[in-house]
Amino acid sequence: MAIGDTPTVTPGRRIEHDVRAQIENGNLHIGERLPSEAELSAQYGVGRNTVREALRALAGQGLLEIKVGKRGGTFVTRPSAEKISGSLRLALSLMAGTEVSVANLVQIREILEIPAAEIAALQRTEEELAALRATLFDPYHVDPDRVFGCTGGFHLAILRATHNPLLPIVASPVFQVLEERFLRDRAPQRVWLDVDRDHREIVDCLERHDQAGAREAMRAHLRAARQQYYQDMAES
Amino acid sequence: MAIGDTPTVTPGRRIEHDVRAQIENGNLHIGERLPSEAELSAQYGVGRNTVREALRALAGQGLLEIKVGKRGGTFVTRPSAEKISGSLRLALSLMAGTEVSVANLVQIREILEIPAAEIAALQRTEEELAALRATLFDPYHVDPDRVFGCTGGFHLAILRATHNPLLPIVASPVFQVLEERFLRDRAPQRVWLDVDRDHREIVDCLERHDQAGAREAMRAHLRAARQQYYQDMAES
DNA sequence: ATCGATTTGTGCGTATGTATC
DNA sequence: TGATACATACGCACAAATCGA
Numbered sequence: 001m002a003i004g005d006t007p008t009v010t011p012g013r014r015i016e017h018d019v020r021a022q023i024e025n026g027n028l029h030i031g032e033r034l035p036s037e038a039e040l041s042a043q044y045g046v047g048r049n050t051v052r053e054a055l056r057a058l059a060g061q062g063l064l065e066i067k068v069g070k071r072g073g074t075f076v077t078r079p080s081a082e083k084i085s086g087s088l089r090l091a092l093s094l095m096a097g098t099e100v101s102v103a104n105l106v107q108i109r110e111i112l113e114i115p116a117a118e119i120a121a122l123q124r125t126e127e128e129l130a131a132l133r134a135t136l137f138d139p140y141h142v143d144p145d146r147v148f149g150c151t152g153g154f155h156l157a158i159l160r161a162t163h164n165p166l167l168p169i170v171a172s173p174v175f176q177v178l179e180e181r182f183l184r185d186r187a188p189q190r191v192w193l194d195v196d197r198d199h200r201e202i203v204d205c206l207e208r209h210d211q212a213g214a215r216e217a218m219r220a221h222l223r224a225a226r227q228q229y230y231q232d233m234a235e236s
Numbered sequence: 237m238a239i240g241d242t243p244t245v246t247p248g249r250r251i252e253h254d255v256r257a258q259i260e261n262g263n264l265h266i267g268e269r270l271p272s273e274a275e276l277s278a279q280y281g282v283g284r285n286t287v288r289e290a291l292r293a294l295a296g297q298g299l300l301e302i303k304v305g306k307r308g309g310t311f312v313t314r315p316s317a318e319k320i321s322g323s324l325r326l327a328l329s330l331m332a333g334t335e336v337s338v339a340n341l342v343q344i345r346e347i348l349e350i351p352a353a354e355i356a357a358l359q360r361t362e363e364e365l366a367a368l369r370a371t372l373f374d375p376y377h378v379d380p381d382r383v384f385g386c387t388g389g390f391h392l393a394i395l396r397a398t399h400n401p402l403l404p405i406v407a408s409p410v411f412q413v414l415e416e417r418f419l420r421d422r423a424p425q426r427v428w429l430d431v432d433r434d435h436r437e438i439v440d441c442l443e444r445h446d447q448a449g450a451r452e453a454m455r456a457h458l459r460a461a462r463q464q465y466y467q468d469m470a471e472s
Numbered sequence: 473a474t475c476g477a478t479t480t481g482t483g484c485g486t487a488t489g490t491a492t493c
Numbered sequence: 494t495g496a497t498a499c500a501t502a503c504g505c506a507c508a509a510a511t512c513g514a
Contacts, residue, residue, distance in 0.1 A: 010481065010509095016296070024326060036499070047483040049285055052500090053292045060252070060293030061323060069491030070498045078330035079323075087297060087315075087323065090260060092402075094314035104400045107355075115347045164340045166328075170406050246501070272479060283503040288480085304480040305511025474514105481509070489501070 011046045015054040023063055023076055034064075034074045062087075081169050089173035096177055102233065105178050106226050110219070112171040113155065117202060117218035120161035121211040128161040132203055139196040142189055152179060154199050158218075161206070178225075182232045194224060247282045251290035259299055259312055270300075270310040298323075317405050325409035332413055338469065341414050342462050346455070348407040349391065353438060353454035356397035357447040364397040368439055375432040378425055388415060390435050394454075397442070414461075418468045430460060 009017075022028045034040065040051045055074050058064045062079030066072075079087075096105065124132075135153040137146065155175050159168040198221035205214035258264045270276065273291070277284040291310055294300045298315030302308075315323075332341065360368075371389035373382065391411050395404040434457035441450035 012481075020326075024329070030330065038499090041483095049288075049484090050482060052285075053289055053481090056248075056289040056292045057296030060296040062327075066500075067491090068489085068500050071492060072490090072499060074500095079327045081335070084324065084327050088320065090256075091298070091315045091320050093260070094266065099317070100401055104402050107400055108402045108406070111351045112347060119343075164343055165336055166340050166344045166410075170344070174402075248501080274479085277503095285504090286502060302480070303511085304509075306476095306478045307512055308479055308510080310480090477511100477513085479509100479511085482507085484506090485504090487501100487503080490499085491497105492499100493495100493497080 011044065012050045012054050015040070015044055015046070015051060016057050019054065019058060020063065023058075028076050030076055030078055032076050034076070036073060081165060085169050085173055088170070089176050092173055092177045093180065096181060102178070102181075102229055105174055106222075106229060109171070109174050109178065110222050110226075112167065112174065113158070113222060114215055114218050116159050116162050116167050116171065117206075118211045118215040119164070119167075120158050121206045121209055121214035123163045124161040124206050124209075128157065129203070129207060132157045132161065132206065136199055136203070137192075137196060139189070139192040142192050147192060148179070151195060151199075152176065158202070158206075178229065182229050191228060195221075198224065247280065248286045248290050251276070251280055251282070251287060252293050255290065255294060256299065264312045266312055266314055268312045270312070272309060317401060321405050321409055324406070325412050328409055328413045329416065332417060338414070338417075338465055341410055342458075342465060345407070345410050345414065346458050346462075348403065348410065349394070349458060350451055350454050352395050352398050352403050352407065353442075354447045354451040355400070355403075356394050357442045357445055357450035359399045360397040360442050360445075364393065365439070365443060368393045368397065368442065372435055372439070373428075373432060375425070375428040378428055383428060384415070387431060387435075388412065394438070394442075414465065418465050427464060431457075434460065 019028070019034070028034070034055075035043065037048045037051050037055075041048045044051065055064055055066065059066055059074075062083040063077065065075050065077045067075065092100065092105070096102070120128075132154065135150045135157055137150045152175070156168060156172055159171050198217065202214055202217045202221065204210075205217055255264070255270070264270070270291075271279065273284050273287050276287045280287065291300055291302065295302055295310075298319040299313065301311045301313045303311070328336065328341070332338070356364075368390065371386045371393055373386040375383075388411070392404060392408055395407050434453065438450055438453045438457065440446075441453055
């Protein structure tokens with residue numbers, strides 16, 4: 001242990017930080033099992049409650065998985081994509097309106113999703129194209145809940161079709177926060193006509209592997225969405 | 237257990253999920269104080285340790301802040317930018333090599349940092365320009381540790397100069413994971429000559445608000461970095 | 473500045489549920 | 494079926510931090 005460590009850190013915090021550091025520097029690798037609570041409490045010279053709380057905090061971050069039973073125990077794991085994405089979505093949702101403006105969110109969305117469309121036009125498989133078509137909807141018979149799910153599914157399908165797992169992880173929370181805060185079901189039908197037209201145009205571009213077309217179609221689509229967000233803000 | 241019963245969810249998990257849901261749907265606001273542990277344990281009909289572990293799990297995610305003392309207690313907070321960025325960095329680091337390839341990381345980096353340079357060229361203040369210049373180094377007197385910090389500082393300064401707080405949050409973890417895994421101090425001096433030249437060219441573009449120049453200079457810089465990563469991988 | 477009230481931090485013992493053998 | 498090992502849950506007691514009178 002390094003000298004001059006923070007003097008007044010509670011044992012619980014210290015254990016949490018210590019285990020986290022061991023995961024980070026590879027001392028503990030994925031799938032490895034930690035000593036039992038009793039062993040840890042003996043090693044650190046603290047009670048089992050203290051150990052348990054430290055392990056809980058790390059489990060909340062998705063770094064540990066706790067299983068019961070004789071062959072159970074606490075195991076090192078990596079946060080799932082869903083866990084990361086969910087944490088990011090909640091964090092962005094809580095930041096939106098104070099530290100982070102709608103313009104910030106829109107800008108990130110355009111930075112990520114416009115290249116994503118271009119990459120997807122190159123990488124998409126037939127299966128992904130079919131999944132994308134399944135998200136198209138009939139703008140003349142709008143069930144608000146269904147349309148909301150379709151638009152989310154459309155953009156997620158594009159991100160997935162890039163074959164880069166990081167793009168859905170970082171881009172979908174941004175998209176979800178924007179869609180949650182706006183036009184959940186407040187948008188007039190005219191908007192859905194435009195959205196549907198844009199979606200179909202993008203799908204057409206992906207079908208013929210038209211990278212430049214997909215990029216520009218997505219750019220136009222997101223520009224329209226941006227205008228809708230701003231109009232929605234002005235009204236409320 | 238009777239047939240059709242909901243699977244047994246432990247009280248601790250239930251409390252954790254319940255509090256998280258209340259934060260998410262706005263029932264609990266930022267800065268609001270939760271009831272004391274004793275009150276919560278009475279409300280939920282569980283022991284105080286159970287409550288503490290649930291709160292610890294949420295505190296580990298940066299959603300709660302726990303303070304001791306008479307006016308202390310458990311307060312709802314939003315995860316700090318550092319917390320989010322740190323969690324993302326560790327998660328990416330653990331995923332790198334299995335679910336996520338180096339090519340995936342490089343692609344995200346280019347998607348984010350090339351537009352960032354273009355935006356920074358428009359938005360940068362004199363102070364940010366000065367901070368950027370402070371990260372330049374002398375490639376002929378390379379102290380590996382210092383150069384490593386400088387390159388990180390350079391890219392972070394660009395991201396900050398965009399005036400979009402989300403860009404540092406999502407882009408810096410990607411950058412850090414790549415730099416950690418490669419050329420920490422294995423790079424030959426020739427590389428640092430090129431890096432220094434690229435950095436100075438980008439700074440020059442930002443100085444004269446040359447958006448297209450900054451974008452293309454960053455593109456070239458990241459292309460060179462990509463080649464270095466791949467060469468580094470081939471050698472090891 | 474001391475004292476007391478409030479709240480979290482910690483230790484320990486015990487009983488129970490559950491998965492594995 | 495029973496034994497074993499481990500997590501789960503609870504309750505209590507005391508320590509430490511903090512604030513206010």
